[in-house]
Structure formats: C-alpha cells, structure tokens
Amino acid sequence: MAKAKEVTAWYLERYHGSPDDVGVVTMFTDPGRVGHFAVPLASLEAEDPDALFRVLVATTMFQRRQDVQIMRVLRGIGPGDVDQLTSAATLLASAESCGCEASLSLEGILTRCDLRKDDFRQGTCDLAPSVACLPKRHAVLLKRYGHFGKVPTALALNLKAHGATDLAALRRGCIKATGSPEAAAECLENALCKSWRVSDKISAMYLSMLANPDLWPGRAPWADGLDWTRWVVIDSNVDLFLDWLGYDGFGTYAARRGFICSVASKIDLTSMKGGLQKFNPRIVQQAGFLFMSAANRRSTGRDCSKEDGACGRCPRVISRACPLKR
Template identity: 35%
Template sequence: MPRPAEDSAVREVSGIVRWYLANAYNQIEGPTCRPFFSDPSRVGEFAVRVEDLQARDEAAHFRLLVLLALYQSRRDVDVMTIQRTMAVRSVTALTSPHRLRTLIARSPCSALHEAGTFDERCDVYRDFARDTATCRHRPRTPCHVKAATLAIGRMGDMGKLPTSAFLHLRGAGLVKWFADASAANCLPTERADLLVARLSSIFRIGRKLATMYVSALTVPELAKAPWHPDLDGSRLVVVDANVARVISHLRRDRARPNYEAMVSWLISVAERIDLAHLQTGLPRNSPRFVQQALYVFGSRSNRAAREDTCSITRCAACPSPTCPFQINKPEKPDTKSVLPFRGAAKAE
C-alpha cells in the first residue's frame, strides 16, 4: 500500500506534468513539433532529417548518435552553440560513416585496427597550454581523432567517440543493431533495454547516453518514433542533475540516492500517473514522458533561453517548490552529467 509520502510525490509530479502539458508539450517540443536535432538554427550542420530517420537511413542514425552524445557535462545551450558554429568539414569528419572509414584507412596509427584496441590504446588528450590536441602513442602524427578533439573543444578524449562508434558498428551499423533488437523474442520494452546495453559498449556512450538515443527513436508520445512499436522506450528513464534535484526533494532524502535508486523511484511514481486522463491521445503510462516533464520544468537555463514567463515574473500557482525560478533558489546555472532527449525546441 502506498505511503502518504509517496501519495504526496505522485500529486506533485502530476502537477509538474500538467505544467508541462500546458506550457511546453506540442508547443516547443513533442510529436507535432520539429525535433531540436533536426533544426539547423539550433544544431547547425549536425541537423538530422526526420524523414531520413524514418527511412532507416544508416548515415542519419549515426549522425544522430554523435549529435546527442556531445550533450555531456555542459548545458544544452552551450553545446548547441558549439554545434552551430562548427564548420561543415569538421561536422562531416565527426558524423559521416563514409568519411570516418576513409580517415581510418589513411591513418598509420596501429590503435585504429579494431574497436577494443582503439578504446584501450588511443590516449588523445587536450594540451591546453599549447592550444592543441596530442597523444603519447604518436604525438607528432596528424590524426583525425586529434582534429575531432579540437573541433569539439570539450573534454580531452571526447574526440574519440565518433571513431569508437564507427569501429564498434563496422560490419553491421546502427540500423542493423536496431533490427537485431526488434527481432528479439521478448517484450518491446525489453528490446529497448537490450539495445541500450549494446550501445553502452561504445566509448563515452554509457547507459545514460544510450538511453537518451534509443528513447529519441522509440517514444511516440515525445516525437516521431521510427522504431516503435517494435521497440518501446517509454520505460527508459534518464536522470540528469535537474531531474535528480526534483527526485531528491520528493523523496525527502538527506543523502542523494544512487542513480539506479532514482530511476526505480521515478518509474514507480510515473506508473501511478494516468497520462491518458490528463490529455487525450497520450498513453496511460510513460515514465519517459514524466521524466521529460520533470526535466523541462527543472531546467533553468533552457527556460530562460526561451524567455519563459517565470524567468521574468514569478507565477501565481507554481506546481512545485523545485521550480528553478523560486525566489529562494540560487541563481546558479544548471550543471549536469548528461542530458536527456528534449523532443523539439531543445528543452535545455
């Protein structure tokens, strides 16, 4: 039997979902909106056409993986600035399987022979003092991985991610991985979990980013979902700093729970919220949808960037004291370890 604290949490989360439906859903993001990752005004040359994803085009799937994987440890608005300003040639070197195949074939580096060797032996890093990228294996050899690290302008080894993804996928591809998961003899939600586990093997992807990627293509209540219903990502939940802050408040935790505990707690609460009752056309339950509502509600930088009215004047009926614009909240910008899929107008 649910405890009073759990009932209170369900009511507060339901209020945040209602806020999301009234202020964001199918207005700045959602299945009737253009996904942020398809909008050149937001992500520049990284933009991926929805039509290509629906056609299950391999290059489009790979580009989307790299695009989303860059949303680590920085605010979305900052990552989008990097993506918008990156030159076409640099974007192609990061996101085109054909171009990566050519660059790898031309490289004299022995670390590029296969995925496991590359992930283990490639030690490219940023040399901030000299404003360059180098490595210990072949420090003087020009390298597309070093060039990628400089182009991204982030953490020292971020430039490894596209090459690692290509090497892990070589001989198959993302569309084949999706098809393999779709053919598994289990429930569609379990198939989505299988694909997340497989994608997590790629360098710097991990479970959070893999979840973000798979849910982008398998949750029709959030966006056009070319791999649904074969794969159902409605139970794939990503907990970033914004969502974790809301969860910690609702759980009344003195100490922040671990990641798995937060995911399990959010799913259990979301399963008690009847979304179909809140808005016609929604499924009865979708933890991923509820997580998205918490994320959009809790992200100060995204809401401020789109000139949310609450960033100007405090609203009269805030659904939760976790609102980032509450008077008693600090003015610090959002920080997060990974950002979940935003739907359309980039919720962050």
C-alpha cells in the same frame, strides 16, 4: 505523487510538442538549435543511416555541461567539419588508413588510445604522436575534454564491432536475437554503451527520441519491437527533481530509473492530454528535467517565468520549488 503530477501538467501545457523542448527529436531537426547537425525529420523516419548516425554523434555532446552551451558549440561547427564528424564511412576509412594501430578496432581506441589536448589545446597522444588522425582533429572541433575527440570514430568502430552496417541494422539485430521487447531494448542499450563516452543517459536520450511515441510528432519509427518505457534520461536536473520528490534510494542509474517508473505508474497521462500513452516514464522525467532546468527555461520566451502574473497560476506545491524563483 501530487508534486510529480503537477509538474507533469506544467510541462504538458508549456513545453511538450513545442519547438523549445530540449533533448527530443525536434531539437535535432532544427538548424537554429544544433546548426549543421540538424537532419530532416523524414530522414530519421526513413531510418536514413547518415541521419541516424549524425544525431547520435550530436547526442553524445550533451553531458556535463549546460544544454545551451552544447547547442552553441554545435552551431559553431561548419558544414564540412560536421560531415566529417558524422560520416561513419569516412571515420572508418580514416581509422583504417591513418597508421595508428589503436584505431583499427573498438577495443584499441577504448583501451590503447591516450588522446588528450596539449598545452596549446591541440590534440596529441603518446602512442602515435606523429600521426595526424581524425580523433586529434575532433578533440579540437568538439571543444570538450581532449579524449572526447575519440567519440565519433569510436561510434563507427562500435557499429563495425557489432557487425552492423548502420544503427537501424543494429536495432534489427537486437530484436532478432532476443525474445521480447524488454530484452531487445536492453540489448540495444548495452550495444550503444560499449562505445566511448556513451552512458546510460546518452543511450536513453538517443533511443527514446526514436522509439518513444509521445516524443515524436507522429509515430516513432522505432516504437515497435522495443520496450521504449525503459528509457529515461537522468542528469543533475532530474536528480534535483527526485530529491524534491523525496527519493532517498540508491544512487545507481537503474535504481533512479525504477523510482521514476514507479512515480509514472501513478500518473495517467491520457487524462492530462489527448493522444498520450497512459504510462510513459520518459514524459514524467522530462517534465521534472525541464522544470528544474533554470538555464534552459531562461533561454526561451515560452517559459512561464517570462509572463506577468504567471507564477500566481501555479499550485503552491510546485511554485515554492521553482528554480527561477529562488
């Protein structure tokens, strides 16, 4: 696994723990990157319900478009709109009072709500077209697919469906209801994935930033009681990394996650950078993601492609695979 080890070393030297790392907790505390969706690190560490929910809403945006584009969308949303998009209490109150039966439950918004955008790019539906619900407004604000406007309300309804007052309570409930960190991690992941547009990737991205000790500047507040090694974030860039490593297995998320864990088990991170866990699949995955992510790398001055003669320092095995040299 020489390729994976060299890429991991590249990431640890260039990006790990830096302000330019992508999809980790420091990104969601930086207004310069995510605008008014940013929350103080101390609020997350204290498990502030509003901060945890705000970051979850923002995290769901990072799918099927380049990260730099999503960050631009997030920065373009004003503070009042962000407050509405990310307040579970506001979302639930509106869902209960707006006059649409589909908004009264998670099942309803998942199966009955037919939200979309009309020809004028405004939110509309066939079930209750005259109702001025928040999902219709959010379909416009979030600048994604029309049905993406259901995301914030569905997240709030998902907490209600699980009998949880907030996301920290959801975590505690999974730990209490299961008998091991592995089972608790699977329980929490499955609970999040019951919401609209929350996939294995999105749940792993969110949960790993709160639980993975090597992605948190200090001690991750959710590290205890959960098997944080379970959560790796697989997207198109990671698939490029896996293909380069020679992965030819099944295309399921679980199979690709298993392959990354197998690769990571052969890389001793403690020998590469002080303070890291010996085994951490999320770090190896993050290394592959950033190495293959040309758009993210071009957007920062930290990248080695911006330095004269830097390419000559990389081992040939990874230099030939660099997407910025193709």
